Amino acid sequence: MPEIICTTVYQFPELSDAAKEKARSWYRELGPHDDWWDAVYDDFERVCDILGIRLKTTPVRLMGGGTRAKPCIWFSGFCSQGDGACFESYWSHAKGAAARIRDYAPTDATLHGIADRLQAIQRRNFYQLAAEVSHRGRYHHEYTMSIDVTRDSPTWQPPTEDAEEIVTEALRDLARWLYCQLEAEYDHLTSDEAIEEGIVVNEYTFTEAGRRFG
Numbered sequence: 001m002p003e004i005i006c007t008t009v010y011q012f013p014e015l016s017d018a019a020k021e022k023a024r025s026w027y028r029e030l031g032p033h034d035d036w037w038d039a040v041y042d043d044f045e046r047v048c049d050i051l052g053i054r055l056k057t058t059p060v061r062l063m064g065g066g067t068r069a070k071p072c073i074w075f076s077g078f079c080s081q082g083d084g085a086c087f088e089s090y091w092s093h094a095k096g097a098a099a100r101i102r103d104y105a106p107t108d109a110t111l112h113g114i115a116d117r118l119q120a121i122q123r124r125n126f127y128q129l130a131a132e133v134s135h136r137g138r139y140h141h142e143y144t145m146s147i148d149v150t151r152d153s154p155t156w157q158p159p160t161e162d163a164e165e166i167v168t169e170a171l172r173d174l175a176r177w178l179y180c181q182l183e184a185e186y187d188h189l190t191s192d193e194a195i196e197e198g199i200v201v202n203e204y205t206f207t208e209a210g211r212r213f214g
Contacts, residue, residue: 007207013200053090084140120166145172
């Protein structure tokens with residue numbers, strides 16, 4: 001014979017502290033939404049454009065059968081050895097990059113320093129430097145970026161002795177900066193405050209003990 005069982009359910013604010021923690025743990029296990037990093041990538045693409053970095057792209061197949069160009073940006077994180085971020089690109093001089101990056105990110109000293117170093121080494125090489133960044137290996141962090149620095153001199157002058165090291169470290173610092181932005185975004189999305197907001201907005205209900213119901 002069928003039975004009717006009545007259960008009292010609660011909104012998140014109505015739960016005890018212990019039940020709230022259980023509810024948060026349930027929601028946290030769902031993980032952030034798909035492509036949660038999109039906003040960070042968009043910001044990174046804008047930063048790259050300012051610094052004179054043209055990201056390489058790769059075709060991605062769409063559900064409708066077409067394709068779109070996806071920037072070559074990768075990361076892994078956030079708790080394992082070897083985690084990090086990397087990208088593939090072409091870099092050349094961008095006029096006014098140091099000033100423009102300050103307009104775009106006025107409080108970000110890391111980006112200011114990267115722009116200043118790239119501008120200074122370009123000046124010493126008469127703004128003729130260029131670099132290609134390629135990914136190598138199966139991991140994704142700044143040291144998996146192979147960086148080839150060249151100089152387009154009409155008199156065949158080579159780059160200054162310090163050019164390769166300075167450009168390489170600046171671009172790797174940019175990859176480290178990207179990883180920090182991704183980690184900060186992930187920490188925000190999995191924070192108690194963000195999780196509680198997600199639970200309340202979706203109107204999830206729970207048993208008195210904090211078990212998801214409904």
